[in-house]
Amino acid sequence: MITLHHCPQTRSMRTLWLLNEMEVEFQVRTYAFDRSLRDPAYLSLSPAGRVPALEIDGERMFETGAITEYLCERFSPERLGRMPGVPDRMAWLVWLHFAETISQHTAALTQQHVALREDHMRSPIVMKLEAARIGKCYDALEARLSTPVENRDYLLTSGFSAVDISVGQAVYMARFFAKLDKHPAVAEWYERITDRESFAESLPQGEGIYDRDFYEPWPVD
Structure with missing residues (x-):
């Protein structure tokens, strides 16, 4: 088990x-x-x-x-994974670990907005910098997903894989702090992958960490 x-x-x-x-x-x-x-x-x-x-x-x-x-x-070595020797193996590894690049900025913002409960503990500079860094991550995804390659519905040319899950979950978290308004290809991809039943089954069944859908760079009343 x-x-x-x-x-x-x-x-x-x-x-x-x-x-x-x-x-x-x-x-x-x-x-x-x-x-x-x-x-x-x-x-x-x-x-x-x-x-x-x-x-x-x-x-x-x-x-x-x-x-x-x-x-x-x-x-799932073939459907969700990409094993050594297949053409998309390198890209699979790169995007798998890129999820953590996004997540480190989200974690910093979660600390600022959620874990630090008093305004005097928070830093507006950190909030704005980390939100901007998420935007840079979105830029990288936008460049990847808007490349004119056949079947670019997912991060890999060979189709849906675990990297869409890993990066998709990182984007799910990042969206609490940085919107996708300026990244249409990322928004379309995100909508596509989160339409899967497996995503819906992974959402909180009750309360989660966040008490709102979006956090501005500095707390507002």
């Missing part, structure tokens, strides 16, 4: 979406976004106290990129 340790609206949603897409048998243990992740029992699964953590065949895994690579190699 596979057990996913998960907090709604965090990077672990990436693994949940992937597992739903694979249609493998698994169970989810859900945690609040709080100090419960510092419990010694949880730290034995994820030493930095982060989600996701994955238990499989008596072993443990953490780090979404590693989890994605392993699950694709084992359960």
Whole structure:
């Protein structure tokens, strides 16, 4: 049995979406976004106290990129993964890990807007810089998705894969802080991939981290 340790609206949603897409048998243990992740029992699964953590065949895994690579190699090497030797292997690896480039900026903004509860703790400079950096990530995606290549409905020419899930989940989080208005190709791609049932099944069933749909660079009344 596979057990996913998960907090709604965090990077672990990436693994949940992937597992739903694979249609493998698994169970989810859900945690609040709080100090419960510092419990010694949880730290034995994820030493930095982060989600996701994955238990499989008596072993443990953490780090979404590693989890994605392993699950694709084992359960979906051709449909969701791209194994060594296939033409899209290099691009698959690049975009898989680009998800973390986006997520680091979203994490900084989540800290500013959500974790720091008083305005005097927050930095308007950090908020504006990190939102702008997400915009630069959108620029990279826009360039990729607007390239006049046959079948450019997804990040890879060979079709939908785990990189659309990884980057798509990162964009799902980033959209709380930076809109897609100026990136039409990204918006079309995002709408396409989030129309999948596996995405809907990965959304929070109740409250998540965020209490609104969009956060301005500086808190407003």
